[in-house]
Amino acid sequence: QSGGEIRIAHVYSKTGPLEAYGKQTQVGLMMGLNYATGGTMMVGGKKIVVIEKDDQGKPDLGKSLLAAAYADDKADLAIGPTSSGVALAMLPVAEEYQKILLVEPAVADSITGDKWNKYIFRTGRNSSQDAISNAVALDKAGTTIATLAQDYAFGRDGVKAFKDAVKTAKIVHEEYLPTSTTDFTAGAQRLIDKLKDQPGRKVIFIIWAGAGNPFKIADLDLKRYGIEIATGGNILPAMAAYKNFPGMEGATYYYFGIPKNPVNEAMVAQHYTQFKSPPDFFTAGGFSSAMAVVTALKKTNGDAKAATLIKTMEGMSFETPKGTMTFRKEDHQAMQSMYHFKIKVDPAFAWGVPELVREIKPSEMNVPIRNKK
Amino acid sequence: MLETTDLTVRFGGHVAVNAVSCAFAPGTLTAIVGPNGAGKTTYFNLISGQIKATAGRVKLNGVDISQQGAPARAQAGLGRAFQLTNLFPNLTVRENVRLAVQARAGAGLNLWKIWSDRKDLVVRADEVLETVALADKGDQLAASLPHGDQRKLEVGILMALEPQVFMFDEPTAGMSVDEVPVILNLIRQLKADKTKTILLVEHKMDVVRELSDRIIVLHNGELVADGDPATVIASPVVQQAYLGINPEEKEEVAA
Amino acid sequence: MSEALLKLEGVHTHIGAYHILHGVDLVVPKGELTMLLGRNGAGKTTTLRTIMGLWHASQGRITLAGQDITARQTHEIATSGVAYVPESMGIFSDLSVRENMLLAARGARTLDDIDTTRLEWIFGLFPAMKKFWNHPAGKLSGGQKQMLAVSRAIVEPRQLLLIDEPSKGLAPAIIQNMIAAFRELKAAQTTILLVEQNFNFAKQLGDTVAVMDDGRVVHSGSMAELAADESLQSKLLGLSLGAHQ
Amino acid sequence: MLQRLLSKDLPRSPWLAALLVLLFLGLAFAPFLFPGVKALNVAAKILIFVALVASFDLLLGYTGIVSFAHTMFFGIGAYGVAIALSSVEEASFGTILLGVVCALLVSTLLSLLIGLFSLRVRAIFFAMITLAVASAFLTLASQLSDFTGGEDGLTFSVPELLSPGFELSEEPLALPWGEVNLNGKLLTYYLIFASVCAIFLTLLRIVNSPFGRVLQAIRENDFRAEALGYRTVVYRTLSNVLSALFATLAGCLLALWLRYNGPDTSLSFEIMLDILLIVVIGGMGTLYGALIGSVLFVLAQSYLQDLLRVAGEATAGVPLLPALLTPDRWLLWLGLLFVLSVYYFPTGIVGRLRERAVLARLKGMK
Amino acid sequence: MSLFKDMDWKPMALVPLLALAALPAVGSPSTWLTLTVAGLAMGMIVFIIASGLTLVFGLMDVLNFGHGVFIALGAFVATTVLGSMNAFTTADSLWTNLLALLPAMLVAMAVAGALGLVFERFIIRPVYGMHLKQILITMGGMIIGEEMIKVIWGPEQIPLPLPEGLRGSLLIGDAAVEKYRIVAVLVGAAVFAAMVWTLNRTKVGLLIRAGVQDREMVESLGYRIRRLFVGVFVAGSALAGLGGVMWGLYQQNVVPQMGAQVNVLIFIVIIIGGLGSTLGALIGALLVGLMANYTGFLVPKVALFSNIALMVTILLWRPQGVYPVTSR
């Protein structure tokens, strides 16, 4: 251990397709560390040093960067990465070097599922949490749902978790489209054909991230059949498209206007002073991870040995901009609230504003434990 | 013995070679003459397999090779020098010839030997360069040779192939007057061998007259005359359609 | 001898690291036909390309009608009335014969703008041009390509023609036509600089002659003089005339 | 001896020879000269790229075929090993061998198919068809998630002997400039080193064989080569298959080293571009170029961001420059490297050095 | 002129044939109509983004892998221009909405064209005639361009909302036709007409094709080939800029990587078209558009490979593309 320092490696997509997301995490992380240490960047008498590593969204690179961070840079623990693919490649490295990897914001279920090892913790929400909260938001009797998702693991897992969580509504169709889809007409037609003759409320639930704009299907005049669109939250630029869907419902991980707690207020204020804009999705995530780390280190009084940390963090609760989170013992996934929202159009904002319908508490979501133990 | 039967090729509506039947015996040099566009080069292309015939057959030593591609025919002994120079521009002069020698030796598919270990091929390439008077330019790139030397190299490559049938397409075009004899001597030596079949397309009538044992005339793709040089040259087709000489004024132009 | 239209004074040309022309002095008198002779590799082609601005003279001066053109760009030289037939003919093989001609007729926007009598004259000289008017030029026979290359140079009147070995690959009858054509052009005050290997052809046409060797002009004078002096011919050109004439 | 090992294809330039020896020694002793995980990773990546690029140069530089499907074969190799190793409980060398053999078979089939189908079309069409096939293959690899792990790829363990957990000695070897862990990772490095040497020398032999010379002839003028009696389709296809096989082997090595494989890691178009650039930087049609190019490029790629961090700090305060000199914009500078290398190394570094040697000789003669 | 004389109609028949063949497979006529109209309109958009490359690749024989960056640039410029014209884009009148698009398109074309000028000078000029180097250097240019976009506009996605009046669909019976696609068809048709006219009614097209084969000879004939090449490249880039505006508006958001994302698609289109034929590219684009929708509806899995399958099929039928322009 290098003297009076605690070295934290942040491995994230500083560049690459996910650059914009990664940067939010980094901003949030630094703000969070600052907040948690009261501006001293010291914990247990040791200085916190953050080492940034750019995985460029490449799993192989992420893997070797993490190894280099643990071995060459003598990092005590690591945070990141942005992409789930990178995260999955990194998991065994943590085990090899026997050091903590705090995953944020990669979402894939398998990170805390079958690919998990005991050195892995995650503050970010997982796909199941996302899907289940949306199911909770939409799951009403008399509703007919069809899903539209990207045709790869992310989309398919999401739909699966969503389906498992839906209890009363009826799911009539699952549409999977290639990630590279640009023209959604064909998929939309199939969805319309399946839904148009259904009774009651009709919803297309969309799980989509990255390139392509599935919301274009609304241009096909879905209203004439009374079909609505629903989806989860997203980063602010993406929520510009939500402006076209006043009244749209769904569940989100975070929107700066929703949680009411001192941590969030501090973060929003700080973000406004620093950047003249509100914090976004992944800023909150980065902040949460900082809170988790500092809380744990305070408890161990600066001891960053993995064994001690694991013992401390299992079952540990900590404050975040999203309220209290708790690392569940079994798979080290942070249990957290999600927010059922309804979109309101407010000309003052460039995006559709999600208004809180209600907070979905961790206890309401039966998030399955998927790691073999 | 090389033989074509009713060899025909049509490009769209244009019949470039029209039912040409002809046989060429070993040991003879046959000159093929005819106006520009008569189909001489195309006839060569048909024989050596560069283009596929619309109809008709090509036989070499009694074997029908009409269905074979250019490489197979080259291996069977049909050698070809081109009218428009056709070399490996960014390889050295020696390598151009050595590749032909190597093709002749059938050594191309050897993946493991080091090429220069086949000394015999290298030596043979140098011999050929000697015969076409390019020995001192062996290390230059073919592309940097002046036009006339490129023509000589073209002939050298054909020599290196040592085929049974030699097809020369205007070998001396653009070659300077003092170099022409080198090539003509080469062709004479081939003739002296008495076993090679030689076809020569040439517009210089003095060369034709001196070298050929027989002349055939192509005109608009058809074989219009065939016989010994003196008779054919004197025939009215050749005099008018080819040499452009009216019976009255007898002036010879071509050098 | 009339005044010089084109004049080269001490022209040196390098191609890459190679020094090809070693001080070429050449005078092409206006309205006459000058033959440029020499063995393979003497530097004839390089001389023409240097005049055209396709290689640049590293030393020396080239003047056209009194103007220094040494440093001019190729297209400027061409627009000042020079047409060039390269040794490799420079046919645009993907374009049809018609399109090749249309491009050569710089003044014409469409075919209708081309002087029809001139076109008919060309068709008369080279009947194949008419016959294959709409064919891709790449499919022409060797001789036909040569005809096309020359046709392009004469489709519009120019003050100076630079022609590199036009007779190669041509049937005797066509060579006759070409000789006639050059005579007509000359009568119309066109100046011609012709590179040739075919001495018989040269003899019939040339007014003056220059012989090159090893990147220099080693002899210049009137054609008649050279044609009459066989020993000079064999000395300069290595003609062993008996061999194949 | 050395002559024959290098197939009598010597560097032909004293500077080049010196550089090659330097790089060879540098790579041979990299784990001890440059201790550290990152440095070792960089060195291994260089080695794998040497094999990959050299195999591509057989196709591009020697045969004159532009193919964008080279990473496909690289990926097949990597997936071969990855799938084999991740489908067994206990990784063994036999499993690796099985993976390698299967990958080679698949590559042979696929390259034969591509070769026979499309080598007859115009070069540019071939290039585009391979581009399309490669992108289809990439899509396929991410679709067949049960088999390939989809977008997420496969993480697997290697035989005990090659894994980091295998210690040759308890204590790391302490050198004045750092500590070297004597473990399975080191063994893997030398396994890769030996394999790459073997691949490189074999390729060198092939390009200097009579066969290799025909390939160059075909590159220059395929029509003429046919007229000489060489069946160009056979030669081209064979060259295609050989280059695919060596790329596959390089892929196998990659998987062994990373103990991970995914679509972006071995199949992406980006890697294809890197290969192209390395060939051009090094010099097309010279295998030595693959070595020099790989070293330069991989070093640049790996350390550009660090360099920019320093440069960015140095220019802090100057307007605009920091925005361009941040590590975040490292790709900008890599793009510039693409442009400049085409500008200044038209014949590649090897070509440059050889030209210099020729000029020097010419001067000496005068 | 020569365009309609001895015209080869077979490739043109492919488009209606494909549409007809899909009818029984799709079943419902209204669904078929929606898919077909959407596919054709998509084809038109693809044609617009590919048209510049047809010029640059087909005429100049420059394998411009950096074409995408002009597309992205056009789209980003449009976000800036339209962003400053909020009053127009949100107005109630359709005409005011459309009026807002005009300056966006013009500015995008001007900016992309200007970048094309620079690109030609520094990136393309040293590599005329060398395909491999073209690929590399233009990819380099593309990377630089993409990074510069990130420096100027930031790495995030930027929304590019459609003007009010262009949102939604027109209903024809039970079939829905998006309004924006109609605009795209009109713009595409205009681009097509302009290109066909310039290339067939003027000497420009001929000159450039000749220049690719033998630059020296074209100069020897007295033409300033360099200026012409610059002109064509600038025109090609400007068209890409226009394509970017259309594409960005279609997607309703723009990301710096959008150029790279369409690269393979537009290469497929111009290969099907025959490398340089304007009509060929149009047919290729329409086929691609239709095919994507039909397969997307019938067998979505296959839609991933539909473009490639289409290209391979076409090349098996006509190894040089539907209208081979040159025999390079």
Ligand SMILES: Nc1ncnc2c1ncn2[C@@H]1O[C@H](COP(=O)(O)OP(=O)(O)OP(=O)(O)O)[C@@H](O)[C@H]1O
């Ligand atoms: N691939 C082709 N497509 C269309 N026409 C062709 C093709 N090849 C040759 N031709 C035509 O066939 C005719 C015969 O051409 P060929 O080259 O055989 O003539 P040639 O007798 O060799 O003439 P020259 O003496 O000028 O070389 C010419 O009119 C030419 O235009």
Ligand SMILES: Nc1ncnc2c1ncn2[C@@H]1O[C@H](COP(=O)(O)OP(=O)(O)OP(=O)(O)O)[C@@H](O)[C@H]1O
């Ligand atoms: N691109 C080049 N690179 C190097 N040397 C060249 C190049 N082009 C020509 N040369 C050399 O320049 C010299 C003169 O060539 P040039 O083509 O001018 O001769 P020429 O008189 O036209 O010959 P020919 O009658 O054979 O056409 C030759 O020695 C030739 O090797």
Ligand SMILES: CC(C)C[C@H](N)C(=O)O
């Ligand atoms: C992709 C390109 C390098 C192919 C090029 N058209 C050629 O013929 O060489």
Ligand SMILES: [Mg+2]
């Ligand atoms: Mg001929």
Ligand SMILES: [Mg+2]
């Ligand atoms: Mg010459």
